[in-house]
Amino acid sequence: MPVLDAHLVPAIDGVAYGLLLFVVAAGLSLAFGTAGVLNLSHGALYAIGAYLGAELSDGTWGGLLLGLVVGTAAACAAGVLLAAATAPLAGRGHLAQALLTFGLALVVGDLLVEIFGADELPVHVPGALDASVSVLGHRYPAYRLTFIGMAVALALAGTWVLTRTRAGAAVRASADDPQMLAATGINPRAVHTGVLAAAGALAGAAGVLGAPIIGPGPDAPDTVLMLSLVIVVLGGLRSLWGVLLAAIGVGQVQTLGVSVAPDLAPYLLFASMAAVLVLRRGGAMAAEGGAGPELGGGDRSVSLRRVRDRIGAGVARAGAVLRPVAGRRGAQVRAVRRILPYAVLVGLLAAVPSLLDAYSVSLVGYGLALGLVAVSVTVLTGYAGLPTLGQTAPFAVGAYTTALLADEGITVGPLQVLLAALAAAVFALVTGPAVIRARGTTVLMITLAVGELTSTVIGQAKSLTGGTDGLYGFPSTEPFWGSEPLADERSAYVYVLTVAALAVAATWLFLRSSAGRLLTGTRGAEERMRASGHPVARYLMVAYVGAGALAGIGGALLVTVQEYVSPADAGFEIAALALLAVVIGGATSVVGTLFGVGLIVVTRDWLAGIWPGHGQLLLGILFVLAVYLLPRGLAGLRLPRAPGAADGPSGDTPYGRPPAQRTAGAGATEKTGGAATEEQDDAKDRTIEATS
Amino acid sequence: MLELEGLTAGYHGGTVLHGVDLTVPPGTVHAVVGHNGAGKSTLVHSVAGLLRPTAGSVRLDGTEVAGRAAHRIARAGVGLVPQGRRVFAGLTVEEHLRLSYRAPSGGAGSVPSWTPARVLELLPRLAERRGHRGADLSGGEQQMLALARALLSTPRVLLLDEPTEGLAPVLVRQIHELIGALAGDGIAVLLVSPSPSLAASCADEISVLTSGRITTRLSGSSAREDPAPLHEALSLSRTGT
Numbered sequence: 001m002p003v004l005d006a007h008l009v010p011a012i013d014g015v016a017y018g019l020l021l022f023v024v025a026a027g028l029s030l031a032f033g034t035a036g037v038l039n040l041s042h043g044a045l046y047a048i049g050a051y052l053g054a055e056l057s058d059g060t061w062g063g064l065l066l067g068l069v070v071g072t073a074a075a076c077a078a079g080v081l082l083a084a085a086t087a088p089l090a091g092r093g094h095l096a097q098a099l100l101t102f103g104l105a106l107v108v109g110d111l112l113v114e115i116f117g118a119d120e121l122p123v124h125v126p127g128a129l130d131a132s133v134s135v136l137g138h139r140y141p142a143y144r145l146t147f148i149g150m151a152v153a154l155a156l157a158g159t160w161v162l163t164r165t166r167a168g169a170a171v172r173a174s175a176d177d178p179q180m181l182a183a184t185g186i187n188p189r190a191v192h193t194g195v196l197a198a199a200g201a202l203a204g205a206a207g208v209l210g211a212p213i214i215g216p217g218p219d220a221p222d223t224v225l226m227l228s229l230v231i232v233v234l235g236g237l238r239s240l241w242g243v244l245l246a247a248i249g250v251g252q253v254q255t256l257g258v259s260v261a262p263d264l265a266p267y268l269l270f271a272s273m274a275a276v277l278v279l280r281r282g283g284a285m286a287a288e289g290g291a292g293p294e295l296g297g298g299d300r301s302v303s304l305r306r307v308r309d310r311i312g313a314g315v316a317r318a319g320a321v322l323r324p325v326a327g328r329r330g331a332q333v334r335a336v337r338r339i340l341p342y343a344v345l346v347g348l349l350a351a352v353p354s355l356l357d358a359y360s361v362s363l364v365g366y367g368l369a370l371g372l373v374a375v376s377v378t379v380l381t382g383y384a385g386l387p388t389l390g391q392t393a394p395f396a397v398g399a400y401t402t403a404l405l406a407d408e409g410i411t412v413g414p415l416q417v418l419l420a421a422l423a424a425a426v427f428a429l430v431t432g433p434a435v436i437r438a439r440g441t442t443v444l445m446i447t448l449a450v451g452e453l454t455s456t457v458i459g460q461a462k463s464l465t466g467g468t469d470g471l472y473g474f475p476s477t478e479p480f481w482g483s484e485p486l487a488d489e490r491s492a493y494v495y496v497l498t499v500a501a502l503a504v505a506a507t508w509l510f511l512r513s514s515a516g517r518l519l520t521g522t523r524g525a526e527e528r529m530r531a532s533g534h535p536v537a538r539y540l541m542v543a544y545v546g547a548g549a550l551a552g553i554g555g556a557l558l559v560t561v562q563e564y565v566s567p568a569d570a571g572f573e574i575a576a577l578a579l580l581a582v583v584i585g586g587a588t589s590v591v592g593t594l595f596g597v598g599l600i601v602v603t604r605d606w607l608a609g610i611w612p613g614h615g616q617l618l619l620g621i622l623f624v625l626a627v628y629l630l631p632r633g634l635a636g637l638r639l640p641r642a643p644g645a646a647d648g649p650s651g652d653t654p655y656g657r658p659p660a661q662r663t664a665g666a667g668a669t670e671k672t673g674g675a676a677t678e679e680q681d682d683a684k685d686r687t688i689e690a691t692s
Numbered sequence: 693m694l695e696l697e698g699l700t701a702g703y704h705g706g707t708v709l710h711g712v713d714l715t716v717p718p719g720t721v722h723a724v725v726g727h728n729g730a731g732k733s734t735l736v737h738s739v740a741g742l743l744r745p746t747a748g749s750v751r752l753d754g755t756e757v758a759g760r761a762a763h764r765i766a767r768a769g770v771g772l773v774p775q776g777r778r779v780f781a782g783l784t785v786e787e788h789l790r791l792s793y794r795a796p797s798g799g800a801g802s803v804p805s806w807t808p809a810r811v812l813e814l815l816p817r818l819a820e821r822r823g824h825r826g827a828d829l830s831g832g833e834q835q836m837l838a839l840a841r842a843l844l845s846t847p848r849v850l851l852l853d854e855p856t857e858g859l860a861p862v863l864v865r866q867i868h869e870l871i872g873a874l875a876g877d878g879i880a881v882l883l884v885s886p887s888p889s890l891a892a893s894c895a896d897e898i899s900v901l902t903s904g905r906i907t908t909r910l911s912g913s914s915a916r917e918d919p920a921p922l923h924e925a926l927s928l929s930r931t932g933t
Contacts, residue, residue, distance in 0.1 A: 169787040173780040182762035183772040
């Protein structure tokens with residue numbers, strides 16, 4: 001028994017930690033599973049509770065109670081605001097919500113630091129609980145035991161409400177069929193608000209009570225959110241028992257795991273998550289049907305419905321009548337419209353060295369490197385239907401490969417790019433099988449695990465990668481064999497721009513080719529593609545490996561630009577930014593994505609230079625504005641005269657034709673490119689699948 | 693009393709329903725028959741508020757409800773039994789009843805309100821299935837449950853969208869009887885169905901819906917005496933005129 005004995009304390013800690021996470025994750029699961037809101041600001045709600053609790057509880061019972069009431073009420077109110085903020089996004093899909101709530105989380109995080117300071121607040125618990133008690137011969141903090149009791153009480157109360165009351169029945173009915181709930185006389189909007197308020201209250205209460213465990217500091221929102229997401233993915237939606245089990249499991253991994261296997265500790269959480277997700281075919285979220293696949297491409301079919309609403313049948317009919325005479329002129333207009341944004345972008349980028357100072361030039365170069373990662377995310381998310389948070393992993397592989405090559409004296413740029421792409425492709429080939437089997441939200445989480453594990457490995461393998469210090473001091477890249485090294489920012493920029501332009505052009509051509517269409521077809525109607533004899537898994541693998549190579553090239557360029565690389569260049573934040581750039585850009589638009597990255601880099605690094613220390617706040621505001629002002633992403637701005645025409649009107653208009661050949665009005669406002677055409681069709685397919 | 697006047701509705705800018713006029717007095721059954729795509733469900737949805745009509749009016753005992761949110765229309769006294777039944781898969785029969793039941797908000801008037809007990813008396817099969825989840829019920833039981841759900845708000849108007857779809861003949865007969873009994877209770881019933889026989893067997897008035905317009909109106913009694921005109925009107929509508 002000595003082994004057991006030695007690990008008793010961490011095991012109990014794990015239970016306390018797990019129950020804390022359970023209370024938080026239950027709220028997240030409730031919001032996602034029944035109100036359909038993927039709330040990335042859930043961690044911020046916890047932090048609101050934690051900060052207020054720490055501020056108000058002064059070591060007396062009254063203080064703790066006051067903190068509990070105020071903290072819970074504040075987070076509950078924030079949940080109500082969140083319900084109001086997400087209501088206009090109904091039907092826009094989960095990625096739009098992710099963009100909004102991620103933005104709100106950044107804003108709230110910044111405000112909390114502004115109000116309470118950047119240091120973790122000290123937490124005072126009532127004197128009676130600030131002692132230790134004896135548990136099987138070990139001293140153990142009384143507060144934690146009390147916390148276990150309170151968390152169990154909260155969990156039981158929540159379960160009772162959900163399963164035994166009329167309100168709980170309404171919540172479950174609303175998850176199932178909100179329309180019928182309305183037809184029964186219950187306002188679904190009220191249920192939506194109620195669910196988010198309850199989720200907020202749970203997070204707030206957890207924040208107040210859990211402050212001694214996960215303290216009120218700048219990192220708290222991210223830690224809590226990340227762990228809760230992991231738990232929800234493992235435990236599933238709507239199944240509180242699943243969430244409980246997963247929460248206790250994660251709690252144990254984080255405490256008992258660290259004490260039993262300290263060397264493996266950094267990998268344990270994400271490795272075990274990846275293992276569970278990969279081993280359990282059709283994980284919890286996938287089993288929930290709709291919730292999963294929607295994330296991938298469902299966005300588009302939903303937003304298409306909005307587009308349909310806006311475009312009258314008259315336009316569709318006029319188009320059908322006019323189609324035969326559209327002819328060549330339409331094709332030319334279409335080509336120009338398709339190329340124009342690229343021409344503008346290339347023009348802007350080409351002008352950069354002569355217009356901006358050296359720092360800004362290298363910032364734009366960094367943006368290009370990140371842009372390639374984001375474009376690789378577009379390929380996976382928008383075309384292959386694999387929403388990813390893991391493209392920073394091949395990005396890092398490419399970057400470190402390049403840095404190590406340079407260190408060995410291999411400084412020829414094209415060779416670096418080629419080898420970086422190759423290394424990243426091999427990396428993708430190895431991790432691909434785990435990723436491409438999953439769909440929807442599960443992909444997000446598996447790729448998140450891949451990304452986190454990769455950056456952990458990089459951080460741990462100090463001898464090769466320099467650990468968290470990163471690699472630096474290697475020779476500069478040479479653009480050609482035998483040429484001079486790229487000594488200054490401007491020449492490096494020109495090289496980076498050239499390589500990035502070639503890579504983007506190659507990607508663009510691929511996506512416009514029939515291969516790209518097969519990919520889109522796979523995303524939209526996978527079963528149908530399978531039934532038609534298409535090797536879907538092979539297509540996805542090709543896309544994943546190609547996207548990996550593209551991200552690897554981005555990594556090579558990153559190293560050329562900043563002549564330094566560290567694990568922070570490939571962290572979760574970068575992965576999230578890449579995904580959000582894609583959402584801002586319009587999900588299937590390569591050029592929109594590049595502009596999205598530009599907006600993000602300008603906001604975070606350039607504007608923040610004017611108002612130091614508030615990069616996150618500005619970024620948050622950018623995301624929030626983008627969600628409301630650019631419902632179709634930047635790509636939707638292309639055709640101001642035909643609202644939402646980037647995707648064209650729907651395929652199931654009375655004439656049921658793909659819109660690519662359709663002209664509206666006098667044949668001048670040609671709609672869209674080939675990819676969007678595919679979207680029409682698969683949106684239609686999805687509708688058919690949904691109704692059958 | 694339900695009165696529709698010039699009711700026009702559609703999806704995505706396309707109009708499906710073109711100016712439908714209908715009146716369903718209390719205690720009567722009005723059947724709307726039509727083929728697939730004629731606009732039957734669109735009619736029901738736009739009355740129930742699941743679809744916002746683009747023009748026209750929906751009056752409930754003289755009060756305009758067109759354009760209101762679905763839950764407000766439901767509370768104003770419109771019960772819906774939707775096509776495909778759409779019971780809540782994860783809720784038990786008991787929970788359905790509890791969720792749908794609204795105690796009368798005073799001044800309910802002459803109509804005795806529907807309580808879970810009264811509904812279970814009418815639909816005894818549900819009483820035996822109290823603890824079963826919606827997803828675990830048979831088609832007939834789900835239909836009963838959908839009806840119970842609609843009745844528990846003590847509606848003045850009941851909308852039935854293809855209530856006998858996919859049911860065995862013995863259950864179809866049972867549904868006929870129920871519809872008659874409910875109308876006898878003073879409820880105005882609007883029934884839509886592709887089946888002329890269902891319409892003829894229980895309706896007081898029959899309208900034939902063709903491409904979103906009412907093309908023929910018949911009385912139920914005349915259709916029972918001689919079904920030929922009704923069948924003829926329907927077959928004309930099938931040829932797409």
